[in-house]
Amino acid sequence: MSVILNPTATPLYSSSFSSFLNHSNFNTRSQNVSSPAKSLGVCKCVAAPQESQTGYRTNVSRNANMAKLQAGYLFPEVARRRSALLLKYPDSKVISLGIGDTTEPIPEVITSAMATKVNSLATIEGYSGYGAYEGEKPLRRAIASTFYTDLGIEEDDIFVSDGSKCDISRLQVVFGSNVTMAVQDPSYPAYVDSSVIMGQTGQYLKDAQKYGSIEYMWCSPENGFFPDLSSASRTDIIFFCSPNNPTGAVATREQLSQLVQFAKNNGSIVVYDSAYAMYISDDSPRSIFEIPGAKEVALETASSSKYAGFTGVRLGWTVVPKQLLFSDGFPVAKDFSRIISTCFNGASNISQAGGLACLSPEGLKAMKEVIGFYKENANIIVETFESLGFKVYGGKNAPYAWVHFPGRGSWDVFNEILEKAPVVTTPGSGFGPGGEDFIRVSAFGHRENILEACRRLKELYS
């Protein structure tokens, strides 16, 4: 096949993508395979390079931090490669196990609450305009009592938002450019990219595949995907995600206690990403606040996306305990609140009505069923790769399988599977140099697509 899928090539900013997306004869419904426009984001068609060279230019310098960023954000880049394949072979029945995008319908108990809210907005009695920036009180209360009972987290520690990723950037704005940062390596790319954007890092070091001034804490099968904290440098901020995206590893109580102690010894703040907490099957902590003392060194981001299928509806929250203080004694929550009111106007009131329904007894039951379904998918994927002799991590407490391809570049493996299966995965090195030799396989998908993808993978690798 002659499809150009060179990972180092310039991203293709061509209007031909958008025309392809309009005229594709790739039938999404009959195959129950999502279209690229829907599940992976439409390829952005901003100015083609030649346009940039000719016209009038302002005298405003481009932000040097933006210029440090390498290529595109990971998932649009994956989408571009998928689109390139489809452009060349429009009849390809590509199955997406790439970006962690939910596919199953939202339980009716949740949509009906949203529909009720929508309809009430057309009435004088039911209409509401601006809500509280931090979210509606009943929702904040329900989040506190559902997820943080007996953990000392109160409803005024909860900040409702339009999602975890958005909150991560808002937190970076709170921290500013003069902090140092650590991430697990590999990790969800929004941590590193938002850190680069805020000017917390040095330039990209091509050989190391790392940005200067970020502490990359290596996580691999050798250390059970938990970093060796005895060798890690002190930083102001530590991003930590459990269950982990992309490795699927979950941190034990003992490991998280080590992390909290490490943060306390160093006076660091842990930004704990718990977006997948409800996928935990064993007795690992679902919240960093299960660890004594965590409220003084940690805040926690969370999301309804992967529980209720809210990837498109948009709802999340961040817990910033009032006990978390900067070195001058100023509460982090107070600055976060200021950012929330100055740079944000609250999550949609419709999404919040859905979020409240999620936390009713029926809503919780329905969410657990959806999560159980995706976990069965994960199990099928894990078993498939294991049957082919691959070493597979994750997939037990997370909707991601982390598959090892020792000695092979992860973009090469990604391209091989995309071209030959064709199945979209995510190349491990997109999550940092520690992800080289791995691919992430998402368990989000209709069952028939998961089974078909596994059949094709068996054909490819057996």
Add this chain to the structure above:
Amino acid sequence: MSVILNPTATPLYSSSFSSFLNHSNFNTRSQNVSSPAKSLGVCKCVAAPQESQTGYRTNVSRNANMAKLQAGYLFPEVARRRSALLLKYPDSKVISLGIGDTTEPIPEVITSAMATKVNSLATIEGYSGYGAYEGEKPLRRAIASTFYTDLGIEEDDIFVSDGSKCDISRLQVVFGSNVTMAVQDPSYPAYVDSSVIMGQTGQYLKDAQKYGSIEYMWCSPENGFFPDLSSASRTDIIFFCSPNNPTGAVATREQLSQLVQFAKNNGSIVVYDSAYAMYISDDSPRSIFEIPGAKEVALETASSSKYAGFTGVRLGWTVVPKQLLFSDGFPVAKDFSRIISTCFNGASNISQAGGLACLSPEGLKAMKEVIGFYKENANIIVETFESLGFKVYGGKNAPYAWVHFPGRGSWDVFNEILEKAPVVTTPGSGFGPGGEDFIRVSAFGHRENILEACRRLKELYS
């Protein structure tokens, strides 16, 4: 009355506010007067100062830019004063003409489209997860053809978002800390505050009531609320809002041509806020892109909030023409796109379905009726103040009346009206030193509340 409403006092961060909001016997429905929690945002109750002083502190320094910010964001501060009054006098029937919060139901043609979308999310065929970061194609296309026909703006220049205020902050992240900034004085406070947060400014200069390194372009009755550009310093970025919030002034075609020429001469970028464009009654431009050459020096933010009553639903958009380039020729749109994909996950798919319905022929007709209603309110307010001998600006092409109280401090006037009417307005100086001696009166409200507020104002001032 002994209510403490001292504008220089420390904001009250006390948990008594939240208990008040829970137990108030202030009946919102029977009076058709919104509760503070709904229309002005719940007062945030983060750590009380004494808590901040005692516990464990991290070693993370507070962001010095955050520390530059004065008091709270304007509208939460206004809400706190209102709550203070209600705490003392829970039976006060306060009418809110403060924050520009819509009060009329969303037209049924729009809510029914959102309800259809919500219900479809419960089905396999209708479910969708992550959408395109920049918004759904049909919506971008409808925005381009509804608002920018024949202006050379294409659908890929449109970035759909969760609102103008959020986009303003994302734009500031794109620009970074090394740009200089100009604002109209007075202006919507999110411009200045987000500039401070990003580190573009100096410290707050108490005597001048200004931040260092921001160019405040004075707008007053003397200059027809259009700045004297011949005396304005060159800056990288110029925030410009028309119809203006708070003054209600609309810039003419000739004035906007001057602005575009000024930007072009200086190589500046104009961030044009058109959130109130549909309120224009005369033939003033509804978009900066009506001015020839604007695409090379301007981008434009817009919002569905004040048209369709989407203040709570959350939907807006920003137009970044592909012709707008940084000094190195790099397209601004490309960096904005990167921020959109890295720091944001798109507007709620439900809000976007509503946004699309807004732009159908029936939706446009319904929106115009709602806008017409608010404009009648504005007219009533303007006539009331004029009948009392006040000089009133705005209110013709905008939902705000800008009332002159020569020689009186605007917080004093605000307090007087809040205590004695009681009606919530917004003190002009909250929009910058150029707003001193003015108050902004919002025309958003049920008709009976507007009439009652005007009756009380007549009683107070006649």
